Amino acid sequence: xxxxxxxxxxxxxxxxxxxxxxxxxxxxxxxxxxxxxxxxxxxxxxxxxxxxxxxxxxxxxxxxxxxxxxxxxxxxxxxxxxxxxxxxxxxxxxxxxxxxxxxxxxxxxxxxxxxxxxxxxxxxxxxxxxxx
Amino acid sequence: xxxxxxxxxxxxxxxxxxxxxxxxxxxxxxxxxxxxxxxxxxxxxxxxxxxxxxxxxxxxxxxxxxxxxxxxxxxxxxxxxxxxxxxxxxxxxxxxxxxxxxxxxxxxxxxxxxxxxxxxxxxxxxxxxxxxxxxxxxxxxxxxxxxxxxxxxxxxxxxxxxxxxxxxxxxxxxxxxxxxxxxxxxxxxxxxxxxxxxxxxxxxxxxxxxxxxxxxxxxxxxxxxxxxxxxxxxxxxxxxxxxxxxxxxxxxxxxxxxxxxxxxxxxxxxxxxxxxxxxxxxxxxxxxxxxxxxxxxxxxxxxxxxxxxxxxxxxxxxxxxxxxxxxxxxxxxxxxxxxxxxxxxxxxxxxxxxxxxxxxxxxxxxxxxxxxxxxxxxxxxxxxxxxxxxxxxxxxxxxxxxxxxxxxxxxxxx
Numbered sequence: 146x147x148x149x150x151x152x153x154x155x156x157x158x159x160x161x162x163x164x165x166x167x168x169x170x171x172x173x174x175x176x177x178x179x180x181x182x183x184x185x186x187x188x189x190x191x192x193x194x195x196x197x198x199x200x201x202x203x204x205x206x207x208x209x210x211x212x213x214x215x216x217x218x219x220x221x222x223x224x225x226x227x228x229x230x231x232x233x234x235x236x237x238x239x240x241x242x243x244x245x246x247x248x249x250x251x252x253x254x255x256x257x258x259x260x261x262x263x264x265x266x267x268x269x270x271x272x273x274x275x276x277x
Numbered sequence: 278x279x280x281x282x283x284x285x286x287x288x289x290x291x292x293x294x295x296x297x298x299x300x301x302x303x304x305x306x307x308x309x310x311x312x313x314x315x316x317x318x319x320x321x322x323x324x325x326x327x328x329x330x331x332x333x334x335x336x337x338x339x340x341x342x343x344x345x346x347x348x349x350x351x352x353x354x355x356x357x358x359x360x361x362x363x364x365x366x367x368x369x370x371x372x373x374x375x376x377x378x379x380x381x382x383x384x385x386x387x388x389x390x391x392x393x394x395x396x397x398x399x400x401x402x403x404x405x406x407x408x409x410x411x412x413x414x415x416x417x418x419x420x421x422x423x424x425x426x427x428x429x430x431x432x433x434x435x436x437x438x439x440x441x442x443x444x445x446x447x448x449x450x451x452x453x454x455x456x457x458x459x460x461x462x463x464x465x466x467x468x469x470x471x472x473x474x475x476x477x478x479x480x481x482x483x484x485x486x487x488x489x490x491x492x493x494x495x496x497x498x499x500x501x502x503x504x505x506x507x508x509x510x511x512x513x514x515x516x517x518x519x520x521x522x523x524x525x526x527x528x529x530x531x532x533x534x535x536x537x538x539x540x541x542x543x544x545x546x547x548x549x550x551x552x553x554x555x556x557x558x559x560x561x562x563x564x565x566x567x568x569x570x571x572x573x574x575x576x577x578x579x580x581x582x583x584x585x586x587x588x589x590x591x592x593x594x595x596x597x598x599x600x601x602x603x604x605x606x607x608x609x610x611x612x613x614x615x616x617x618x619x620x621x622x623x624x625x626x627x628x629x630x631x632x633x634x635x636x637x638x639x640x641x642x643x644x645x646x647x648x649x650x651x652x653x654x655x656x657x658x659x660x661x662x663x664x665x666x667x668x669x670x671x672x673x674x675x676x677x678x679x680x681x682x683x684x685x686x687x688x689x690x691x
Contacts, residue, residue, distance in 0.1 A: 168685040
């Protein structure tokens with residue numbers, strides 16, 4: 146079964162909070178994430194993972210009434226949190242997905258302390274079930 | 278999965294075989310399918326039965342038989358539907374098989390012109406070129422671009438349909454069109470090469486190496502058109518850029534800028550080949566943009582240490598490039614070279630003109646270059662703001678981490 150693990154971060158002023166960290170804190174965090182992805186790949190559970198550009202670069206698009214899409218620039222006052230990145234893991238049980246989410250949540254932040262980030266875990270829907 | 282036996286040979290032959298079949302039957306999409314089937318038969322038979330004496334003729338024969346079968350099926354379907362059939366199956370199915378006289382070299386080139394036709398979008402042209410000329414499977418191409426196989430299959434099939442619809446002919450472009458057609462081919466190969474760089478930090482170890490593939494194809498085109506200066510220039514540019522590959526990222530894929538790279542890790546053979554090629558080409562006259570870029574890459578590669586770089590020569594070469602093309606990225610590099618020769622303030626002055634150019638004003642590279650120059654002139658706060666702006670705008674994760682770190686080091690680092 147596949148799960149999407151979503152890492153949300155505060156909207157801030159259009160960039161990510163990490164921009165304000167000390168260089169060594171930043172380095173530790175980046176190294177942690179690279180190692181985590183490498184480990185998940187090695188464990189055979191990682192299906193996909195991506196990091197996203199910051200909220201300041203986000204656009205909201207609607208079909209609108211004309212022929213051209215309606216594009217709105219940020220900042221988006223209604224959203225307090227923004228998706229910073231996600232993992233899709235392929236595991237046997239939900240508990241295994243939770244365990245991976247907890248590992249990601251513990252990524253080091255300012256002062257080297259675990260961030261304890263909230264990671265949203267959602268099951269990825271599959272195609273039609275096998276016919277029996 | 279193809280057997281290792283003859284895999285290299287099959288990839289080498291596949292554009293020649295496809296070219297010959299398209300030449301004979303005209304229908305690119307059907308020919309492509311027929312050649313794929315023939316390659317599959319070869320991959321299963323050759324390892325047991327041995328490679329035939331004339332493998333190219335063998336493949337053309339098998340592919341032609343498939344074409345004949347499908348043409349006959351198509352004709353009888355049309356007869357059944359009582360449509361007006363003017364063609365005779367035997368006219369369409371030319372029985373004379375490969376006599377060894379066919380211009381297989383030219384076929385590869387014609388195939389490239391077809392796959393890189395301006396009627397196609399660039400992503401379609403790239404996919405089609407890798408498949409029809411590069412001999413890669415759809416799965417391999419999909420994997421290289423990190424998209425699902427079904428997506429890539431669709432992209433290729435749409436490209437084939439578009440070729441059919443737009444009536445692109447399998448023939449040598451007329452004299453007046455040759456330069457434009459070749460320019461489109463070189464541009465597609467250049468994009469494949471750059472894509473290899475963009476995806477090189479990704480997760481897959483078994484991915485086809487697009488940069489090497491672009492070099493292989495450029496080498497083939499250079500072999501076919503040895504007197505074309507821009508083709509030689511592009512091949513030299515690729516060799517001289519790719520030579521630094523091992524040094525441009527660290528063990529975790531982190532970005533290492535040119536002036537901090539371990540130059541002993543550069544590929545000396547590739548540099549020697551690239552330098553020899555560009556030197557021979559430049560002395561022949563008719564200088565083009567790829568040649569100038571290759572010459573610049575050669576100047577960088579010939580410096581044993583970053584501080585030995587001949588910046589005045591690089592500045593002069595960028596001066597020529599700026600005059601040749603109205604490309605804002607070239608102007609940006611020109612500003613960097615000017616800063617190295619005349620000081621950071623001179624470079625910053627040149628950047629001002631680029632702020633008014635909508636093609637580059639919001640680009641992360643403009644912000645990144647400005648940040649570097651502001652750091653050099655000691656404008657710390659402005660440099661930090663520019664580094665962060667550049668970090669926000671880049672789509673490359675290693676580059677974002679690098680720019681973010683530069684800002685952090687200036688803001689409160691040791």
